[in-house]
Amino acid sequence: MGWMMGSMAARELEYVRVRDVVPATRNPKEHDLPRLVDLIRRFGFVESVVRDGRTGRLVAGHGRLEALEVMERRDQSPPDGITVDQDGAWLVPVTVGWASRSDDDAEALGVALNAVPALGGWNSATLAETLRDINAVDPDLRRLIGYEDAELDDLLAGLQEDGGGWDDDPAEQAAPRTGGADPTDRNQRRSTSLAELADGYDDQASRIMVLSWEGPRYVWAVQQLRELGEQRGLDSNADVVLALIADAVGQAPPDA
Incomplete structure (x- = not known):
């Protein structure tokens, strides 16, 4: 018996300019961008990002996309898995064919794709x-x-x-x-x-600190952190917060 097509559209791969991929309206997942950049340099771009056919926005792969944006902005060589168009713009593989039923559906999947794999733990x-x-x-x-x-x-x-x-x-x-x-x-x-x-x-590599704001304050805070990061040449929100604390107290943070 041959394969039968389900009610959902078949999954396909499209190559889209990195700058043209539209992120989700909101994404609660933070990312270690320097580490993601290093991982992509080491292994190439292994896993495609996923676009929601209903909204046209990204539902999975925000961190990897941000890492590519950093690398392209720094004029680095495109990693394996990333192609370049005739104008020199980087093209990222995007999985298409999945569509959410609602905004809640899309956001739930976005959270699940990040959270559920960690729930199984490790042997x-x-x-x-x-x-x-x-x-x-x-x-x-x-x-x-x-x-x-x-x-x-x-x-x-x-x-x-x-x-x-x-x-x-x-x-x-x-x-x-x-x-x-x-x-x-x-x-x-x-x-x-x-x-x-x-x-x-003291003996651990990194820890997570959660900062929570509601509504417009969250959008404003994220925008300010990104602008400050660009001004200071910092790659992550964590680095920006650390720099602001150091400025406020007049004391450099300890070495990692």
């Missing part, structure tokens, strides 16, 4: 072994994919404590390990004082 033993093997060949590559030295040490220590592997029971892997926090759970610890904050996070 701690397999992750430790994988990172150990990557680290043996290229420690910088291991750091590039988001695992700093202290995190690798924690994972390998857990592997050694259990004689080479964690219990195969998913419930055991999901639960916090006896004697300390699960090293694969980067958001498990909560600090209530500056002393606890320093003790808990």
Whole structure:
């Protein structure tokens, strides 16, 4: 029996100028743009962005698109997977054929595509072994994919404590390990004082700080952060906030 066409349109790939791709009206996901740029340089542009056929706006791939904008603006060579038109503009692969039923539908998918993959967690033993093997060949590559030295040490220590592997029971892997926090759970610890904050996070690569505004204040804040970032040559909102804090207190932040 041959393949049957469903009620939805077939998925196709179009190449569109990076500057012509329209982002979603709002996107709550923040991005580590310097890391995304480095990942694209290393691996090429692997995964296409997705456009909503109903709105004509992006539903997935905002971070990757922003990284391409940064790279093109800096006159870097186009990465593998990105083509160039006759005018020299970069063309990004866009998956088309999916259409939302409503604005809520589109925003729900946008959140789900970012949030749901993380909900499955990690197999701690397999992750430790994988990172150990990557680290043996290229420690910088291991750091590039988001695992700093202290995190690798924690994972390998857990592997050694259990004689080479964690219990195969998913419930055991999901639960916090006896004697300390699960090293694969980067958001498990909560600090209530500056002393606890320093003790808990000094050895970590990065942490998330959530700033929340409503309505017009959010739009205004994002616009100001972007403009300040361009003025100061900073690539992320986090760098802009850090620079503003340093200016306000008259003190340079500590080295990362």
